[in-house]
Amino acid sequence: MPGPIQHAAMLLRRARFYFNRARFERELAEEMRFHVEMKARDHQRAGMNASDARSAARRRFGNTSRLQEQTGDIMAIGWLDGALQDARYALRSLRKSPGFSVVAVVSLALGIGVTTAVFTLVNAMLIRPLPFPEANRLVVTFQTITPGVLFPADSMPWSYERFVRVRASVPAFADAAFSTWEEYNLRRTGIAPGAMPTTARVRAELVTSNLFSVLGARPLLGRTITAADSAVSSGSAVAVLSEPLWRREFGADSGVIGATAVLDQLPVTIVGVMPASFTGIRESVEMWVPFKAIALLNSPRNRDRPEGGMGTVVARLRPGASIAAADAQVKAAAPAVNAEFPVRFFGSRKSVWSGGVVSFAAARQHQLIRPLLVVLSIAVASVMLIVCANIAGLLLARARARESEMGVRIALGAGRGRLARQVLTESMVLAVLGGLPAILLAYGGASLLARLRPELQPNYVLLRSVDLLQGQSLAPDWRVLTFVLLLTVIVGLLFGAAPALAASRTSVAELIKVAGSRGGTSRANGRRALVIGQVALATTLLVGAGLMVRSFRALLRSDIGFVPEGMVKLELSGGDSTLATPARQETVLARIAALPGLESAASYSCAPLGGNCFLMPVAQLDQRRLERDEYPPIEVHIVSRDFLRAMQTPLRVGRSFDSREASGRVTAALVNETAARLLWRGESPIGRRLSTFRDSTAPVEVIGVVADVKYEAIDAPVRPAIYYERGQWGGGSSVIVARTRARDAATALVEIRRVIFENDPTVAVHRVATGDEMVARAASSTRFVAALLSAFGMGAALLAALGVYGVLAYLVSQRKREFGIRMAIGAQASSVTALVVKQGVVLTAVGLVVGIGGAIAATGVLSSFLFGVPRADVLTYAVIIVVVGAAGILAAWIPARRVTRVDPVMALRE
């Protein structure tokens, strides 16, 4: 019995045989020739004449070519040899019909390429582990406060105090780190005199010193933050830079370690630079500073928090500890935490804290990413199926043409299984030819998709998600390559199954009987079913695309409460007190409004379509004090007096702020329509009173109602909102909106920035956008889905039309004779044409019905993207039915027209 080593050795010898087959055969022939010649020489020596000796030697030796074949068979691996032979045969036969081969390979490459591109995204975002060592042990804690008033439950940030308390009571954590983020102005110190002082806006993460060890990250230069750094007391802090920030602002100078910079007002010493591969746990963070520096940074976001800093908790589990165990331990800590830190959200007394743990991988997913990827996946899978159906259709048509070849081979004794295998090999060869360029296409496609990706708004606790779609994370890894391989094989089997089955069912008797003029009806039925499937899938995709296009248009047309055309927006931050007093800010606004081409300028505390507006509870309504949260929280806006003009927000009732609003005390407010409707239920709110402070003594008077403005996303419901006048409120606002007469917003922006710089060079201007850009950004995820579905839908429709065309062209060529006879005995050309077109109409109609059924079932996955259009939008369905129907009729009409050109005499003679 040969052992495994012998088996391996045998395999090796066989492999060597495949590489040196020609040499093997040459040597064997030489050896056999030598044998026969030696034998003949011996015979001759024994007295035979030369020719007798040779023939006697040959006789004794046996049939040389049979023996050579036998020897070759011993070396060959049966199935592999057959497969190689089939593959060579397939390549030859594909070369013989280049038109078909090119169409098939190109459509396969596109199909597999696009599908793999989408998989690359899914892989980067959902499958591939995070770039941290033992990332499966990383978890994120979440907390909920019920009833939640300020944040959606899944984005509720932690307070630092609770973090410290909970960390101590969860033994499953090996270590846990706390982090929050804030944007600051970063100024380099010690720049050459005379140089333009630059202020960079950076997103810094405020972290406990153990964040780096929890994540398992090491610095590129210098060191990370240590426990000693965390004890910030001397009025300065240390900072660690990200690689991109180090490159951009510090010229990638390795001497940066030990240099100082100023973060807002706080001097920081740079102690380290992280490598480019480390992007932290959040989007776009470029700097890390100790969490305790928050007290020195005077952060507006954290200063006003009732519970101190707010952030995210990242923990590393002990080896062997489960997420469930950690989750249970956090939950078990809840009663003690509630007792120690009662929830006090603006006096809300009934709220209860609870916490839990989820895996880091799950926490990093933005709520829109999963539906986005699901829609993409379904769309590409449909396109892939249509491509398969198309190629299957083409192969079936080819099979028809090769029926006689198959018949002859069966008659000569070829096994039916062998024929099926050969046809399947041909499909596999096609699939592989398509799959190879698809790998390149997939990489390019994934990068393109990542670049076109919608901008998702970051929120407090959003961890890195879309950042994962950058750079090397899209390079094909083994998962992507395995996916391409599997997809190629599956696709090859999918479109190869029908032709292979057809080949094995070839009936010799029938072929001989009818000489190839009839038969193959079941095959034609197969092709019809494929075409119906194609039409159905294309219809479903097009309905989805139609709904998305309508949603996109609805988003752009929807009433957002301001006129984006001619509007520019700038956000200011930092600086000294120049812009922080109402009077100084009023001066700047007046100067901006006086610039040539500008109509008006105003300031706001919150940018439209930007999200993250300040929310407060409705604490008093007229005479009634509200202890519980009876109403949803109300958006609070602090605006300059002239705010309605700059955004062109209509005033519905009452008046806006004017000189009657004396500064010093908040006496008046405007509310939006939603607030008016919600709080006063149809009664006029003018003159009614409202307070958003639980401890307030004097509620303010409502003097007017303004149109609803979309401060969150366009497709998010408008929150109730209240506007206070900044002069009365005191302090500055950070968003400046100006309205230009000129179409050229760029020039206006330069001038506006100059005015701001002249007033305070330390102010950083960021998030500059025109109104149109703001709307485009807000509609970007809808546009993304609409564009992709449209592209896929149109491609699918084109392929389906080709399918209809192919089936009918085949039908026409099959029934040429019959049509010839019909016309010879007096049928009108038009009636024969109608006969063919009718078939196309039937195919298309059945496909449409199936596709619309599919659309009704499948558009559910789109529901999170639809806006202003019902899922069962009659107009969309009607348009798609007309378009697909017209395409189907056109695809049928082209081959049908050919019928009229049939010469009856010629057709009968054939």
Next chain:
Amino acid sequence: MATNERSDLLPGTLEMLILKTLTLGRLHGYGIAQHLQQLSQDVLQVEEGSLYPALQRMQLKGWVSSEWGQTPTNRRARYYSLTPLGRKQLEQEVAEFGRLLVAIQRVMGTS
């Protein structure tokens, strides 16, 4: 894999005979054929060409190895020689064959 080379030998004995022949030293195919013919005094009628599939199979199994060399008359020929694995195989087959022979003789009553 086709292995049905026609020979008038008992199945499997050709390989044993080749192995036995090669214990003499390295030989080319023709030499093996000559040796078999002479020793059996022409009783064993082997189709000479069937040596070659057999040699190939044995080479695949690692029982023999081959190399090209010169004959005394200065012709190029492929010489086969026994490997240690082939020697072990021969021992096994001889033992097996002996048992078989004894069994046949007992049945035939010729022992």
